[in-house]
Amino acid sequence: MSFGMKKxxxxxxxxxxxxxxxEGGPDLYAGIxxxxxxxxxxxxxxxxxxxxxxxxxxxxxxxxxDYSSYGYSGILELARGVELAKSTDSDAVATALRAxxxxxxxxxxQWWRGCDNKSFQxxxxxRGREPDKxxxxxGLLDVVNRVPADEHLDRSCAEKGLA
Numbered sequence: 001m002s003f004g005m006k007k008x009x010x011x012x013x014x015x016x017x018x019x020x021x022x023e024g025g026p027d028l029y030a031g032i033x034x035x036x037x038x039x040x041x042x043x044x045x046x047x048x049x050x051x052x053x054x055x056x057x058x059x060x061x062x063x064x065x066d067y068s069s070y071g072y073s074g075i076l077e078l079a080r081g082v083e084l085a086k087s088t089d090s091d092a093v094a095t096a097l098r099a100x101x102x103x104x105x106x107x108x109x110q111w112w113r114g115c116d117n118k119s120f121q122x123x124x125x126x127r128g129r130e131p132d133k134x135x136x137x138x139g140l141l142d143v144v145n146r147v148p149a150d151e152h153l154d155r156s157c158a159e160k161g162l163a
Contacts, residue, residue, distance in 0.1 A: 006031060016126060018065040021140050029128030029140065036126050038069045038107050039141055052106035063138050064106075073105040110149065115157035120149040 005011060016034035040063035043053040052072070056064040064072070080103060082088055084096035094117070101112040110121040126141040134140055157163040 016141075017067070018138070018140075019067075021128065022138065026129060026131040026134050026140055030130045032128045033144065034126055035123050035147070036066060036141070037121065037123060038064075038066045039124055039126060039143060040064055041139065041141070041143060042107060042124065042146075046108050048104045049107050069106055073107075073110075076105045077103060113151060113157070115162040116160060118154070120151060120154075122149050123147040 010031070010033065012033040014035055016029075016036050018036075018039070021029050038049075040049070040053050043050040052069070053063055056062075056068070056072075077097070078093070080100075081093035081097040084100055085092040087093065097112055098114045098117075101114065103110055108122055110119055112119055123146075124143050125145040125147065127144050129135075129140055129142055133142075
């Protein structure tokens, strides 16, 4: 890090994206903490992630990154809503998803909160691996902790003026 910051303090950033991590490389990101919405190595502990990562690797030859995962889940969730609603009408799809809020497409249980249509999902705290600990081209991070989805970590519907 510029000006020796990593020698003086621990560095944390709110969110990390894999393409940025890969581009910066392990020398830059080693020891830096961040939050991430999906990291492919969670396949080691989450069955739906294991299935998703295996299928993605087979098709594309690399593990999925955060944004490809969001797109995958978004399309599956839209298809689930259409199937539940037996319609492509957007209001019917939204109503069907609110009535069946839980889903797990690729990283464990997620759910929709009806008052604001917010998706609640886990977040992982990661730390950049030291260069000699990197696993292949994409194994740049260690998962330090999982922050389980919890509506109490967000403002309530009443606090948002939606109740």
